[in-house]
Amino acid sequence: RQHRWRCAEVTFTCPEGELSVMLLLLLLLLLLFTANRPKHLLIYINPYGGKRQGKRIYEQKVAPLFAAAGVSTDVIVTEYANHARDHLRTEAELKKYDGVVCVGGDGMFSEIIHGLIWRTQIDGAVDPNCPDETLQTCSLRIGIIPAGSTDCICFATVGTNDPVTSALHIIVGDSQPMDVCSVHHNNAFLRYSVSLLGYGFYGDVLTDSERKRWMGPARYDLSGLKMFLTHHYYEGTVSYLPARGIIGTPRDAARCRSGCVVCQHNGKLLTERSENDGEWRTIRGKFLAINAASMSCACPRSPKGLSPAAHLADGTTDLILVRKCSRFDFLRHLLRHTSKDDQFDLTFVEVHRVRRFRFTPRHCQSDSDLELDLLGNASKRQIFSQICRDHPACGCAPAYSCWNCDGEILTHTAIDVRVHCQLIKLFARGIEEPAVFEDLANPCAI
Numbered sequence: 001r002q003h004r005w006r007c008a009e010v011t012f013t014c015p016e017g018e019l020s021v022m023l024l025l026l027l028l029l030l031l032l033f034t035a036n037r038p039k040h041l042l043i044y045i046n047p048y049g050g051k052r053q054g055k056r057i058y059e060q061k062v063a064p065l066f067a068a069a070g071v072s073t074d075v076i077v078t079e080y081a082n083h084a085r086d087h088l089r090t091e092a093e094l095k096k097y098d099g100v101v102c103v104g105g106d107g108m109f110s111e112i113i114h115g116l117i118w119r120t121q122i123d124g125a126v127d128p129n130c131p132d133e134t135l136q137t138c139s140l141r142i143g144i145i146p147a148g149s150t151d152c153i154c155f156a157t158v159g160t161n162d163p164v165t166s167a168l169h170i171i172v173g174d175s176q177p178m179d180v181c182s183v184h185h186n187n188a189f190l191r192y193s194v195s196l197l198g199y200g201f202y203g204d205v206l207t208d209s210e211r212k213r214w215m216g217p218a219r220y221d222l223s224g225l226k227m228f229l230t231h232h233y234y235e236g237t238v239s240y241l242p243a244r245g246i247i248g249t250p251r252d253a254a255r256c257r258s259g260c261v262v263c264q265h266n267g268k269l270l271t272e273r274s275e276n277d278g279e280w281r282t283i284r285g286k287f288l289a290i291n292a293a294s295m296s297c298a299c300p301r302s303p304k305g306l307s308p309a310a311h312l313a314d315g316t317t318d319l320i321l322v323r324k325c326s327r328f329d330f331l332r333h334l335l336r337h338t339s340k341d342d343q344f345d346l347t348f349v350e351v352h353r354v355r356r357f358r359f360t361p362r363h364c365q366s367d368s369d370l371e372l373d374l375l376g377n378a379s380k381r382q383i384f385s386q387i388c389r390d391h392p393a394c395g396c397a398p399a400y401s402c403w404n405c406d407g408e409i410l411t412h413t414a415i416d417v418r419v420h421c422q423l424i425k426l427f428a429r430g431i432e433e434p435a436v437f438e439d440l441a442n443p444c445a446i
């Protein structure tokens, strides 16, 4: 039910001893040679993620399943932030393993991909600082045991946040490719993102919530309410390269599901064609939020997610622009994330499926703009917003927000984002259609 998996024992009886031995051998051979099951895993546990239950969840719910399935493990409980990332980058003997597993939230998953992707590029002599390089795909699959606050990457790839379900997907050796966005600033690498890149509302929610980490997952609701009431907007320029020739749009009724044909088709297409095909488009404006969702970003707070029709592995990201509007209208938009109504069907919201995009905030738009400022031609508003950034007590709106990159704060505001199609693989199979479950639950149907 609801995508949750459980262990069950099945006992076969066989009247002939010899036949039973042959059946057993056949089963063992099938498991060994046809299923791509991991035998040796490297596991990182964040003991401080979510409700600080990572270690307990792993020991009580996951370790017994790995032991029963004959999967051997090397377990590292992290001692500081970026411990897992740095260990993967330099020390870990990756050849020994069939996969890497993280126990924690989206932040912990982010550490793992940063370690693995970086290591793969360095080993393959690819320069990660160059935004135009074609990155090498990572061969090790990644598993997520959810023990964080939002756990949207687990939810959007498995359909539920349940440690036992995730452990079983790892054991049976499922494989789900996934897109990764690289984020650069002036030809310097900043971060990778797989779920949400959000400027404005989600950036501000994250900054505010980090000060309330002691509250656990509820910090996001409180900071969400606070930033909703604060209602800041930000000026800037977004330019993007629309995804051309692919199938699927952000307004489709169809969803990315297990064995998704859209991901298969677009993945094949993008490996054959130059991604720079097409013309850049530019939009200037005042925005409450600029969000790029590379996957639906479904999570328990919003089961359909930020961009319900986004795909896990189609080589694109959905760029959602929410322009300045009234608080009431913004609330209508937010509330639609929790209902069947279309959150994009509002005059102040637009959504584009893109391969690449750039953002420049208003105050660092170009050198000529700056020169104008210095010459004293800048409007009073510009001068005041400059002053007020340094004097938050006056309560006027700040000029800059920050980017929320899979739940980590980015220090740069001007960024260049590019989607790398199917760069990593997860121990998951995407969300399965409910009809499949009903059939399997009913032996007569089979």
Ligand SMILES: CCCCCCCCCCCCC/C=C/[C@@H](O)[C@H](COP(=O)(O)O)NC(=O)CCCCCCCCCCCCCCC
Binding pocket: 105, 106, 107, 108, 148, 149, 150, 151, 152, 195, 196, 202, 205, 206, 220, 221, 224, 225, 228, 297, 299, 301, 302, 305, 306, 331, 334, 335, 337, 338, 404, 405, 406, 407, 408
């Ligand atoms: C009024 C209700 C509105 C509900 C709107 C919900 C939209 C939720 C979309 C969530 C997208 C989440 C994308 C995932 C981000 C994560 O990578 C990332 C890190 O996760 P981790 O902590 O596990 O490491 N998580 C986050 O950045 C958290 C984002 C959470 C945003 C919550 C926003 C709540 C908004 C509440 C507004 C309340 C208005 C009420 C007015 C009466």
Ligand SMILES: Nc1ncnc2c1ncn2[C@@H]1O[C@H](COP(=O)(O)OP(=O)(O)O)[C@@H](O)[C@H]1O
Binding pocket: 045, 046, 047, 048, 049, 050, 051, 077, 078, 079, 080, 081, 082, 083, 103, 104, 105, 106, 107, 108, 109, 111, 147, 148, 149, 150, 151, 407, 408
């Ligand atoms: N041992 C540790 N001590 C402190 N911070 C850690 C540790 N291990 C990982 N982190 C950091 O904790 C942050 C939150 O981790 P995450 O697992 O995503 O939990 P949550 O979902 O609650 O945010 C991440 O930025 C990660 O880098």
Ligand SMILES: [Ca+2]
Binding pocket: 179, 293, 294, 295, 310, 311, 312, 313, 314, 315, 316, 317
């Ligand atoms: Ca995608």
